[in-house]
Amino acid sequence: xxxxxxxxxxxxxxxxxxxxxxxxxxxxxxxxxxxxxxxxxxxxxxxxxxxxxxxxxxxxxxxxxxxxxxxxxxxxxxxxxxxxxxxxxxxxxxxxxxxxxxxxxxxxxxxxxxxxxxxxxxxxxxxxxxxxxxxxxxxxxxxxxxxxxxxxxxxxxxxxxxxxxxxxxxxxxxxxxxxxxxxxxxxxxxxxxxxxxxxxxxxxxxxxxxxxxxxxxxxxxxxxxxxxxxxxxxxxxxxxxxxxxxxxxxxxxxxxxxxxxxxxxxxxxxxxxxxxxxxxxxxxx
Amino acid sequence: xxxxxxxxxxxxxxxxxxxxxxxxxxxxxxxxxxxxxxxxxxxxxxxxxxxxxxxxxxxxxxxxxxxxxxxxxxxxxxxxxxxxxxxxxxxxxxxxxxxxxxxxxxxxxxxxxxxxxxxxxxxxxxxxxxxxxxxxxxxxxxxxxxxxxxxxxxxxxxxxxxxxxxxxxxxxxxxxxxxxxxxxxxxxxxxxxxxxxxxxxxxxxxxxxxxxxxxxxxxxxxxxxxxxxxxxxxxxxxxxxxxxxxxxxxxxxxxxxxxxxxxxxxxxxxxxxxxxxxxxxxxxxxxxxxxxxxxxxxxxxxxxxxxxxxxxxxxxxxxxxxxxxxxxxxxxxxxxxxxxxxxxxxxxxxxxxxxxxxxxxxxxxxxxxxxxxxxxxxxxxx
Numbered sequence: 114x115x116x117x118x119x120x121x122x123x124x125x126x127x128x129x130x131x132x133x134x135x136x137x138x139x140x141x142x143x144x145x146x147x148x149x150x151x152x153x154x155x156x157x158x159x160x161x162x163x164x165x166x167x168x169x170x171x172x173x174x175x176x177x178x179x180x181x182x183x184x185x186x187x188x189x190x191x192x193x194x195x196x197x198x199x200x201x202x203x204x205x206x207x208x209x210x211x212x213x214x215x216x217x218x219x220x221x222x223x224x225x226x227x228x229x230x231x232x233x234x235x236x237x238x239x240x241x242x243x244x245x246x247x248x249x250x251x252x253x254x255x256x257x258x259x260x261x262x263x264x265x266x267x268x269x270x271x272x273x274x275x276x277x278x279x280x281x282x283x284x285x286x287x288x289x290x291x292x293x294x295x296x297x298x299x300x301x302x303x304x305x306x307x308x309x310x311x312x313x314x315x316x317x318x319x320x321x322x323x324x325x326x327x328x329x330x331x332x333x334x335x336x337x338x339x340x341x342x343x344x345x346x347x348x349x350x351x352x353x354x355x356x357x358x359x360x361x362x363x364x365x366x367x368x369x370x371x372x373x374x375x376x377x378x379x380x381x382x383x384x385x386x387x388x389x390x391x392x393x394x395x396x397x398x
Numbered sequence: 399x400x401x402x403x404x405x406x407x408x409x410x411x412x413x414x415x416x417x418x419x420x421x422x423x424x425x426x427x428x429x430x431x432x433x434x435x436x437x438x439x440x441x442x443x444x445x446x447x448x449x450x451x452x453x454x455x456x457x458x459x460x461x462x463x464x465x466x467x468x469x470x471x472x473x474x475x476x477x478x479x480x481x482x483x484x485x486x487x488x489x490x491x492x493x494x495x496x497x498x499x500x501x502x503x504x505x506x507x508x509x510x511x512x513x514x515x516x517x518x519x520x521x522x523x524x525x526x527x528x529x530x531x532x533x534x535x536x537x538x539x540x541x542x543x544x545x546x547x548x549x550x551x552x553x554x555x556x557x558x559x560x561x562x563x564x565x566x567x568x569x570x571x572x573x574x575x576x577x578x579x580x581x582x583x584x585x586x587x588x589x590x591x592x593x594x595x596x597x598x599x600x601x602x603x604x605x606x607x608x609x610x611x612x613x614x615x616x617x618x619x620x621x622x623x624x625x626x627x628x629x630x631x632x633x634x635x636x637x638x639x640x641x642x643x644x645x646x647x648x649x650x651x652x653x654x655x656x657x658x659x660x661x662x663x664x665x666x667x668x669x670x671x672x673x674x675x676x677x678x679x680x681x682x683x684x685x686x687x688x689x690x691x692x693x694x695x696x697x698x699x700x701x702x703x704x705x706x707x708x709x710x711x712x713x714x715x716x717x718x719x720x721x722x723x724x725x726x727x728x729x730x731x732x733x734x735x736x737x738x739x740x741x742x743x744x745x746x747x748x749x750x751x752x753x754x755x756x757x758x759x760x761x762x763x764x765x766x767x768x769x770x771x772x773x774x775x776x777x778x779x780x
Contacts, residue, residue: 223548224547224548257524259449260533260580261533262449262581268580269550271537271547271548271550275533276522276525277524277680278530279524303680303682305681306526307526313526320682357672365679366682
């Protein structure tokens, strides 16, 4: 945790001269937004055991924690959204999508890669920014493409929902006292077949399940994004699973285990309306 | 400095491009040899995804991969393990069993004429290309089929370690910088599957070959019953492929039909068993409960057991199910499911008529297809 903070680059880096072709080139601000994973007050790490999670205060042993985000924007003091141009590294960031990966191969985290990514990197024009906004998930125009040709970070079949022909926006998995595996897979559901004339894609999904996060007062030079499994699971009993449903929540509108989790993502679920204000999964510190 | 170099390089590249353009305005075009479908008489040309044109090299590579047990993590199964040529690429089991022994909830599907299918698998409107579908057996975990979930690199490294196979990939995909990739693997497998065309059954010889005696008198009577308003079979098993979910090159607007045949009605409202509710689990629309895709009936006599869950053993059982207007009526006091297809109304057949319909269905068996060396395991039939 400390080392993460220390290694962080705080960079309102003026790149005039380095990039500029002319005198009028706007100054560019390079941003690197740190994202830390936690379970309550504790830093998330594969191999650890967390206590007192969910309504029954069970233990939680991580097996995976990966999250896609896109459409990252900063908000100026006067309320204007300015898109962050994500730096293309074609490993964690590509086509405007970032894969945040908090799982290495320690402990029960046997899937995925040893590599981790805990920041969002990009550039924006210099400005007076007082807020951060982004969307969780893979954008619609990429979500139903061919995962074998989209390139990293979208070519990991472990993050693709093959039978739904879309991506897992989150892959959060762990073991609790009551369940050998608790799975939290967020993704679009109830997707129509491809539109006429196309062999891929969808004519639209009834449940897009892409939560928007608005962090007002976010200081790009000081603040950290916190993704907290403690608050995400605060309303869930992780020791039990509703019979005849997926283990945990795989975004099925008929799975009662999803209701409290979707609420904490600010998402609509079943009869529950979307309520972004109820979102507690991601906060700024 | 670095920037200036990059600019200079870009300028050079532009010049090079222009020079190439001047030398040959049409550009160097090397059209791959068109694939010879060897289509049976009366068969339309299949649609092929733009990013995966057919070629003989690709089909041959796909055939090797289809029968290669390295395509399962533990080396025990290939695609061909659950799709046997002699059974029109089904497996004869009630439920297919994956490489780790896990049973699938569904009955293995045939691959004959899969090139013409608008949708794939029993009840998934999202899977409309073989390329996309192939990821399910390779990487699926519910159930585990070939077992490569989270082991994608193991699969690719394994294939790349074989120089002969790598050379075949390079031949089939001459423009790829990385010849062995997930994209080329799924494309080669799909190209082979598209080549599995069945259209030389007795019925085809009768209809397209004008061989009046190719069909027995019983099969001819069965054909008339099959087409009759009494049985209504051809509403779902329609067209040259006996499947309404059919598309080909000239199809103006492909359709993705799914039907509830009244096989189950757990609650009197049409519910199917909780673990296998058909298209409903993709769309969550109440009307999609128990809806499944009608399979092609080509080679149907060798593809038993039948229905999405393999719950009917013989063609006679299938006819009994439809004659009853849906098997589930018996457990609901003779009442049909409110969700079942209007074409599943029930009918009466004399034993002779039933034998005639079965004789017709048997006339769809294409023995040449079931033994064609082009579709066989290259290890046994080079």
